[in-house]
Amino acid sequence: MHECLDDFLLHQKQIEACFRFCLHAYQHNRLTTQSDHRFSAVAPFQWPADGSNGRYSGRLFYGPFAETATRFGIAELLERWTEPSGATLSIRALSRYLTNVTRAGLAYLLNFSLMRVEECWNLRANCLRIETDPRFGEITLLRGRTTKTASDSDTFWVTSPSAKIAVEAMTAIATLRAEGSAFEPSTTPRPIEPTELYLVSCANEPWIAARKTMSTAIRPSIISYLSAFGNSSTIFDPEQLRITPRDLELARLVNPMLPEEFAVGEIWPLAWHQLRRTGAVNMQASGLVSDASLQFQLKHITRAMSFYYGQNFSRLRLEEKAHTLYVRTMYETLGRELQLLVTDRFISPHGEKRKAEIVRLILPSDMEKMTQLAKKGAAVYRPIILGVCSSREPCPYGGIDSIAHCGGGDIAGEVRPCPDVLYDRDRLGLVHELEQALDNRLSIATAGSPLKASLEAQKRSAENYRHVINQATPI
Structure with missing residues (x-):
């Protein structure tokens, strides 16, 4: 998506010049053929079959x-992002290209904002805001409206600075499309204000x-994620979207009741909402985003949350000394938890050497250093059912929902925690x-079902954990 947006911005001037040239060509031919409004009569990008050259009618023809x-200078660009190899490049490819870039921009903003698709779909061209906070520096915001669980016609979402490229590309396309929609050969279109433009048009x-049947007063319907980026998309390689045996195995460990549409070789039935949920899960798993901040970003509550979340939407609105004390105490608590990792209470199933690698930065006697490690994220303490996860990356195996991978029970006959x-x-x-809860559920699970396989994998992990703990030297 980033590559697609960058490509557009790199060729923006050529694209805009070509679009406006095409628009003027159609305008000219419409003016010279006012008695014949057939689509083929005004099309300038052809050599007429009857051999006419426009000398008497005044029409202009530019060939294919x-x-x-x-x-x-945009032929290769259009072929890359719209047409299969060897296909004839028609003027409709220009429109398809603009649509593809808009869809890429939409998905890009959703990935970095946690917005609902209908919220992002209705963003205006002036939605991007940059605010400067004395503590955090520049903060990029998207301004729009939310109406589902929190009704607010003027609210903000914190987003990545790179969202700027998506907004710039989508705004440029929305401007061109507004010019195209206002196409009327006999009149001069009025200037278009950014507040009038939707990023998706x-x-x-x-x-x-x-085009005659379209009304500019009606917003286009939201298409599905698969319609935008499925088999026919040029944004993603469809082969990269296919479900592999390992994908399905991991998915069933997390959700044993997957429907039949999840099958090896099929395209993942992805949806816009999964971008939002993935962002939320990663934020939660990181340990760096508070529940309050996440709720505000997800817009699960009213605008009053903005006052709790922070002045200028960036920090807790606490009295300065209280705020400093709160943050310091939080990191000190995490530092103390890190110090515990070097004790005999914690055991690596891979032996003392692996544990030494995990805790190599931790000094039990230096509380100040532990606090600094916690602040920098150089050492991680993420509680899970079996103990602690020390990975700085979000867990792709459902480490909170399922212990199948944590304890190495996900592959029968192989103990690989x-x-x-x-x-x-x-x-x-x-x-x-x-284990007792797993036994109860296993007793009623259908033999051979994904649910039973998931429960058995978790049972094996629990047994592996218990075996390691029982074999360890008593404290």
Whole structure:
């Protein structure tokens, strides 16, 4: 997506020049053929079959559109992002390209903002804001409206600075499409204000055969993620979107009740909402984003949350000394938890050498250094059912929902616990309760079902954990 957006911005001037040239060509031919409004009569990118050259009618012809695209230096660009190899490049490819870039921009903003698709779909061209906070520096915001669980016509989402490229590309395309929608040969279109433009707009150029039936007052319907980026998409390689056996195995460990549409070789049935949920899961797993901040970003509550979240949407609105004390205490607490990792309470299922690698930065006697490590994220303490996860990356195996991979039970007959896990002796009672719950569910699970396979994998992990704890030297 980033590559697609960068490509557009790199060729923006050529694309805009070509689009406006095409628009003027259609305008000219419409003016000279006012008695004949057939689509073919005004099309300038052809050599008429009857051999006419426009000498008497005044119409202009430029031959196949591919020649015009080449002249403006965008032929290869259009072929790359719209057409299969060897296909004839028509002027409709220009519209398809603009649509593809808009869809890439939409997905890009959703990935970096946690917005709902309908919220992002209705963003205006002036939605991007940059605010400067004395503590955090520049903060990039998207301004729009949310109406689902929190009704607010003027709200903000924190986003990545790179969202700027998506907004710039989508705004440029929305501007061109507004010019195309206002196409009327006998009049001069009025200037378009950014507040009037939606980032996502209809393809309503004069070379679109169905443009007469379109109303600019009606917003285009939201298409599905698969419609935008499925088999026919040039944004993603469809082969990279296919479900592999390992993909399906991991997915069933997390959700044993997957429907039949999830099958090896099929395209992942992805949806816009999964971009939002993935962002939320990664934020939660990182340990760096508070629940309050996440709720604000997800817009699960009213605008009053902005006052709790922070002045200028960036920091807790606490009295300065209280704020400093809160943050310092939080990191000190995490530092103390890190110090515990070097004790005999925590065991690596891969032996003392692996544990030494995990805790190599931790000095039990230096509390100040531990606090600094916690601040920098150089050492991680993420509690899980079996103990602690020391990985700085989000877990792709459902480490909170399922312990199948943590304890190495996901592959029957092979004990391969996660290399980043440290077992906690104090969790033995909790794991025993988990085993009882697993036994109860296994007794009623259907033989051969994905649910039973998932439960058995977790049961094996619990047994592996208990075996390591029992074999360890008593404290």
